[in-house]
Amino acid sequence: MVVRGAPAIGISAAYGMVLAAKAAVDAGHSSACSKTMLVAVNAASELLAASRPTAVNLFWAIRRMNRVLEQLLPTLGEGSVQAAETFIKGFSAEAVAIHDEDLQNNLLMARHGAELISALAKDGQAQPIVTHCNTGSLATGGHGTALGVIRSLHEQQLVDLVYVDETRPWMQGARLTSWELQREGIPCALIVDSAAASMMARSPRQGWVIVGADRVAANGDVVNKIGTYGLAVQARYHGWKFMVVAPTSTFDPAVATGAEIEIEERPGSEIVQIGDSRFAAEGVRSINPVFDVTPAALIDYLVSERGVINRPRRDSIAELKLGVD
Numbered sequence: 377m378v379v380r381g382a383p384a385i386g387i388s389a390a391y392g393m394v395l396a397a398k399a400a401v402d403a404g405h406s407s408a409c410s411k412t413m414l415v416a417v418n419a420a421s422e423l424l425a426a427s428r429p430t431a432v433n434l435f436w437a438i439r440r441m442n443r444v445l446e447q448l449l450p451t452l453g454e455g456s457v458q459a460a461e462t463f464i465k466g467f468s469a470e471a472v473a474i475h476d477e478d479l480q481n482n483l484l485m486a487r488h489g490a491e492l493i494s495a496l497a498k499d500g501q502a503q504p505i506v507t508h509c510n511t512g513s514l515a516t517g518g519h520g521t522a523l524g525v526i527r528s529l530h531e532q533q534l535v536d537l538v539y540v541d542e543t544r545p546w547m548q549g550a551r552l553t554s555w556e557l558q559r560e561g562i563p564c565a566l567i568v569d570s571a572a573a574s575m576m577a578r579s580p581r582q583g584w585v586i587v588g589a590d591r592v593a594a595n596g597d598v599v600n601k602i603g604t605y606g607l608a609v610q611a612r613y614h615g616w617k618f619m620v621v622a623p624t625s626t627f628d629p630a631v632a633t634g635a636e637i638e639i640e641e642r643p644g645s646e647i648v649q650i651g652d653s654r655f656a657a658e659g660v661r662s663i664n665p666v667f668d669v670t671p672a673a674l675i676d677y678l679v680s681e682r683g684v685i686n687r688p689r690r691d692s693i694a695e696l697k698l699g700v701d
């Protein structure tokens with residue numbers, strides 16, 4: 377959890393593989409043969425892949441780096457200083473490309489999402505928004521997914537107030553999102569997760585729930601931070617629109633529905649105490665899944681860098697023609 381947020385996890389894994397390659401070169405005193413390199417990078421990618429199970433960006437980035445590794449390995453031969461330098465340059469370039477592309481995709485998604493909301497805003501009125509977890513520059517290559525859309529809306533004076541779910545139990549909303557929003561001067565108020573429905577009910581205007589994603593299944597089901605599913609149900613009941621913002625690196629065409637996606641379970645210690653201070657009854661059983669599945673039927677808009685899908689379904693997602701590799 378030092379690095380968290382689906383795109384940031386993928387980007388970090390790519391850089392982690394580069395660091396492992398560099399370490400292999402250093403250990404061989406400025407050179408490394410293709411065999412040593414393969415062993416070192418494979419070991420690193422296995423370790424990285426085991427770090428978290430749900431965000432697919434992690435596996436996507438590792439696969440992408442492995443493809444470049446395969447192309448570059450033969451150039452190392454038996455190992456020379458010059459070959460090692462060229463190898464590291466080429467391998468690092470792929471990690472930097474993954475990072476840069478994510479930032480560019482964030483900017484595109486921010487534009488697509490904000491254009492849609494602004495087009496639907498009656499009389500150009502500023503919108504109330506609920507967001508969950510942290511999807512800003514701290515979770516991505518730089519601008520943010522859901523928070524990127526909120527930023528762009530704010531630039532157009534279309535944000536009335538962002539209700540920030542604290543996001544139990546890791547408190548990404550309280551610790552990170554409220555910090556990012558305040559820093560940018562975007563009007564926001566922190567709420568406990570269970571207050572979101574009441575905020576929707578008492579808001580004079582119907583607004584938007586805008587969230588990110590950790591994995592999008594082929595049928596449009598979305599896995600995101602625990603509590604997202606509840607927000608989608610509440611949004612539908614109260615007539616608020618529900619928008620998911622995620623780059624195509626978060627889409628997993630290999631899984632048919634959200635039910636197939638592994639949901640990370642974290643230790644109960646995260647929910648029976650805050651910091652060192654325990655408040656739950658001693659010995660109580662706890663269950664701590666940190667993601668949930670929002671069925672596609674509850675999603676009004678799915679925004680990726682390729683554009684906006686209204687009411688995502690298997691066929692509309694298939695039109696993106698994302699390769700299964």
Ligand SMILES: CSC[C@H]1O[C@H](OP(=O)(O)O)[C@H](O)[C@@H]1O
Nearest residue numbers: 380381382509511515588589601
């Ligand atoms: C744009 S980040 C996607 C996603 O990552 C968060 O999970 P975590 O903080 O556990 O890594 C959350 O579900 C965000 O929506």
